[in-house]
Amino acid sequence: MELIVNPVKKLSGEISVPGDKSVSHRAVMLGALARGTTEVENFLMGEDCLATVKCFGALGVQIKGPDKGRLTIQGVGLEGLKEPADVLDAGNSGTTTRLLLGILAGQPFCSILTGDGSLRNRPMARVTKPLSDMGASFLGRQENRFLPLAVRGGTLKPIAFQSPVASAQIKSAVLLAGLFAEGETTVTEPAPSRDHTERMLESFGVQLLRTGNTVTLQGRPQLRGNKVRVPGDISSAAFPLVAAAILPGSDITVTGVGINPTRDGLLEVLRKMGANLELLNIRMQSGEPVADIRVRGTGLKGTEISGELIPRLIDEIPVLAVAAAYAEGTTVIKDAAELKVKESNRIATVAEELKKFGADIEELPDGLIVQGGKPLQGTVAQSYGDHRIAMAMAVAGLGASRPTTIEGAHCVDVSFPGFAHALKFLAVE
Numbered sequence: 547m548e549l550i551v552n553p554v555k556k557l558s559g560e561i562s563v564p565g566d567k568s569v570s571h572r573a574v575m576l577g578a579l580a581r582g583t584t585e586v587e588n589f590l591m592g593e594d595c596l597a598t599v600k601c602f603g604a605l606g607v608q609i610k611g612p613d614k615g616r617l618t619i620q621g622v623g624l625e626g627l628k629e630p631a632d633v634l635d636a637g638n639s640g641t642t643t644r645l646l647l648g649i650l651a652g653q654p655f656c657s658i659l660t661g662d663g664s665l666r667n668r669p670m671a672r673v674t675k676p677l678s679d680m681g682a683s684f685l686g687r688q689e690n691r692f693l694p695l696a697v698r699g700g701t702l703k704p705i706a707f708q709s710p711v712a713s714a715q716i717k718s719a720v721l722l723a724g725l726f727a728e729g730e731t732t733v734t735e736p737a738p739s740r741d742h743t744e745r746m747l748e749s750f751g752v753q754l755l756r757t758g759n760t761v762t763l764q765g766r767p768q769l770r771g772n773k774v775r776v777p778g779d780i781s782s783a784a785f786p787l788v789a790a791a792i793l794p795g796s797d798i799t800v801t802g803v804g805i806n807p808t809r810d811g812l813l814e815v816l817r818k819m820g821a822n823l824e825l826l827n828i829r830m831q832s833g834e835p836v837a838d839i840r841v842r843g844t845g846l847k848g849t850e851i852s853g854e855l856i857p858r859l860i861d862e863i864p865v866l867a868v869a870a871a872y873a874e875g876t877t878v879i880k881d882a883a884e885l886k887v888k889e890s891n892r893i894a895t896v897a898e899e900l901k902k903f904g905a906d907i908e909e910l911p912d913g914l915i916v917q918g919g920k921p922l923q924g925t926v927a928q929s930y931g932d933h934r935i936a937m938a939m940a941v942a943g944l945g946a947s948r949p950t951t952i953e954g955a956h957c958v959d960v961s962f963p964g965f966a967h968a969l970k971f972l973a974v975e
């Protein structure tokens with residue numbers, strides 16, 4: 547599928563974006579492991595989260611929906627999952643895979659997990675290593691580093707794990723496995739990563755100890771079925787928000803967006819770049835802070851994005867590189883080598899595609915340098931099957947001098963069904 551993006555004068559109006567992907571995955575997983583019913587609202591009907599629903603269906607969990615974002619999960623408790631009759635398919639979703647590996651590690655049965663071509667090339671030793679130390683066995687390609695992976699779970703022992711990477715997927719895999727291990731499981735990470743697992747575990751009745759970058763849980767707790775209203779996804783909101791910030795005269799509001807402080811690096815960077823950004827109607831929703839975000843287009847200036855900010859905006863870097871290309875001056879992005887192991891190598895793919903628009907962008911081993919302010923021309927851009935690249939390049943096209951074609955744009959459905967419609971709704975031509 548191709549997406550044609552016509553240049554626009556500015557963006558104007560109010561929209562909401564689909565539910566948060568990270569929170570949606572976790573609602574299915576914790577709902578399945580709880581006793582009683584879990585009701586989810588504003589569940590993300592994107593392909594990644596639908597893959598999670600399918601996997602849990604195959605593990606014997608009764609799930610109704612999703613229907614217009616409503617999902618009802620009949621929890622089976624910590625001991626109720628069933629051996630799947632076939633291979634589990636996580637599609638394009640790293641989060642489904644790594645969190646599910648943590649859960650499968652604690653099951654007294656055998657399962658096999660695979661995914662699409664992109665996912666089969668993403669590193670899994672980062673979770674199979676600590677889960678093996680807890681007592682699970684894995685068999686897979688290249689010394690168990692890649693999908694497909696066979697998992698033989700069983701009785702786990704707790705560990706104190708020092709993660710080498712600030713990654714919520716690694717932290718969550720070990721914590722979810724820790725639910726099945728008798729005793730205290732601890733994860734420490736080098737910088738704070740998104741804490742949706744911790745927040746949701748607490749709302750399902752699990753007690754955690756959180757000090758600095760360390761989380762501790764006592765194994766074998768009881769999870770209670772719950773109601774979860776999923777906030778709008780800040781990683782999806784990022785696309786219209788950046789577009790409005792770079793197009794002078796724009797004025798948009800994205801309502802009901804999650805602004806969890808472990809996810810709000812985008813807002814901090816846009817402010818540093820000089821964006822006119824306001825948070826309105828800040829409130830709590832199912833244990834997560836939410837706000838309406840208003841951005842008025844004033845033009846941006848270059849900045850540095852590095853260090854502990856990186857995990858707080860990791861998925862927003864492709865679109866922030868687009869912001870940098872439209873900003874006056876230099877933007878340096880570093881400490882972001884994790885971008886190389888996402889749905890595509892996002893350092894390489896962002897640089898390659900933005901160059902086609904005429905941007906001045908250079909790859910670093912762990913980031914990018916963008917000399918902003920050059921006029922961009924519309925082009926034919928590739929998605930590499932990576933939803934964030936497809937949407938970031940669409941934003942680049944909005945401010946360019948000629949129409950842009952995004953090839954392979956079907957992948958936007960992974961995280962933002964209705965993306966093209968949302969842009970059209972806001973566009974002033």
Ligand SMILES: O=C(O)C1=C[C@@H](OP(=O)(O)O)[C@@H](O)[C@H](O)C1
Pocket residue numbers: 567568569641712713714715716718739740860861884
């Ligand atoms: O836990 C999660 O829901 C996610 C964590 C991040 O990955 P890492 O944990 O690999 O950094 C992020 O890139 C991904 O989109 C979602």
Ligand SMILES: C=C(OP(=O)(O)O)C(=O)O
Pocket residue numbers: 567594638639640641642861888889934961
């Ligand atoms: C990296 C991402 O997701 P995942 O790791 O779940 O595939 C993303 O959505 O940008």
